[in-house]
Amino acid sequence: MSHRSEQGQRSFGDIAPTLAELTDRVLFDQVWQDPVLSPRDRSLATVASLIALGRAEQLPFHLRRARDNGLSHDELAALTTHLAFYAGWPAAASAVTRLRELKDEEARS
Known part of the structure; x- marks a missing residue:
């Protein structure tokens, strides 16, 4: 490597x-x-796991990595919405906050 x-x-x-x-x-x-597994697939699995487990502190790094690995904001938002039904509304709501922060960060760049 x-x-x-x-x-x-x-x-x-x-x-x-x-x-x-x-x-x-x-x-x-x-x-x-x-x-x-592709980096994109690993990012999808990692972000889903972090959302489901309520690990919001780790999300910013992995959301940025997911974007770098080809996931769009729309895909990450759809993943978060999907997980609201399986991981719980509070976990999804916390993830949306982190996703918004990333979108704002990228808009400033």
């Missing part, structure tokens, strides 16, 4: 260096690079 992630190191390497190393080398350099 030619690309090596440093996201974990940047995010929390100073506090939890082993977690940062596992995040970079296993999660992002191995799991995310496995060609069995």
